[in-house]
Amino acid sequence: MNTLQKIGQLLHQKIGLSVKTVGESSIKSAVRTRMAKNNIxxxxxxxxxxETSTEELTSLIEECVVPETWFFRDCEPFxxxxxxxxxxxxKYPILKLLSMPCSTGEEPYSIAMTLLEAGLKPESFKITALDISEIALxxxxxxxxxxxxxxxxxxxSIIDKYFTNVNSEYILNDQVKQQVKFQRSNIVDVTNRHLSQHYHxxxxxxxxxxxxxxxKELTYQNIHKMMVPGGLLIMGHAESTSTPASxxxxxxxxxxxxxxxxxxNISGQEQQAKNTKKYAVDEITEKYTTKPFSRYLKYNQTNNKETIPKPTIDPSSAIEDAQTLADQGKFDLAIKICEKYTSNDQVNDEAWYLLGLINDGxxxxxxxxxxxxxxxxxxPQHYEALVHLSLLLKTNGNESAAKQMMQRANRVKKSSSQTNSASQS
Known part of the structure; x- marks a missing residue:
């Protein structure tokens, strides 16, 4: 094994970096730079x-992995x-979010600003940001x-809102900074502390x-362990095709x-109990799948004149079922349930709201x-629908209507807060 291979093996062991993917020339260049700085x-x-200096290994890693980031990079995920x-x-009173690698902070701070712009209160979410580089952190x-x-x-306008320009330097305000906790960590050696966090x-x-x-396989498994079922994972463009569907x-x-x-994945008695839950996908599908011919035979044999009754669907159960399917990415089934329910009950606002969410997504x-x-x-007091419609109108270029909707949402939110305060006093 030559010296470059030894260094490559060391980098792979410590941070999972592959010489083939980074490129041998990049590793050579990083090694030359570090040798020159250390007069070797x-x-x-x-x-x-x-091999004997943790500090030098960190410096070599930082030389190999050059961060390329900016605020709201690829705006669609945000x-x-x-x-x-x-x-x-x-569903969750406090959301836990994770950004890794966070580099020099643009991504986690973008996440924080996105949530604040969506109307979430600072105390309703926490962001953890991880990176291997001390310099970046x-x-x-x-x-x-x-x-x-x-x-x-x-x-x-978002720059003006959250940053102060001083001599061509943009200083982030404390409200956003306080939402993010930075930690030096390596996804390869991810600790039980992070695995047990259950990020949303x-x-x-x-x-x-x-x-x-x-x-990659190990990293995906670790990420999966970190997350709650139904949680949102955002990957990079090049990585999205390799994300395991399982x-x-x-x-x-x-x-x-x-x-x-x-x-x-769970097993034994837990798996059996899970299979009996009313939110199992096959059971949900069965519940909302009509079988007119077999049902006609059933009723026709007992009473030729009996009218086939419409199935009764509990409103809250139907919406929860549809939400569960949507959380699992089964959007077509979720839409069918909502449409089936709304065809019988035109006045349930939550069913229409969920249809809006799925189609928007x-x-x-x-x-x-x-x-x-x-x-x-x-x-008219549906706060989430007001916010979503405002964001949708803004995306479509209708700034005036979007502003009006957001003003309505703020009035609803303020009224709700006052009502809650009065009821508690």
């Missing part, structure tokens, strides 16, 4: 040095996150950025492209590279707008 002329001497967290926040904690970090942002949202973009297949269901929302975490914005408006026709 022979490569074997450098191998001996890096737009989708806006809509998804409104649903998740109804120090920069992230400082939260001072140049104009280059904002490339690609179309709407500069995980961003893991442009990390696995550096790994070989074995390391662990994550593709959300099928264009340009978001998003996935839903499937239920954890799949990019059918015209249908989504129609269903959100139907929701608000039935329930």
């Amino acid at each position: 002329t022979h490569r074997q001497d450098y191998v001996n040095f890096v 737009e989708y996150l806006k809509t998804k967290v409104l649903t998740l926040s109804k 120090a920069s992230a904690r400082q939260a001072v950025y140049s104009e280059y970090s904002f490339r690609g942002i179309q709407n500069t 949202v995980v961003f893991c973009r442009n990390l696995l492209i550096y790994f070989d297949n074995k390391q 662990l994550f269901a593709n959300c099928a929302v264009e340009k978001t590279f998003s996935f839903t975490c499937r239920d954890k 799949q990019g059918r914005t015209d249908y989504a707008e129609k269903y959100f408006r139907k929701t608000l026709y039935l329930n």
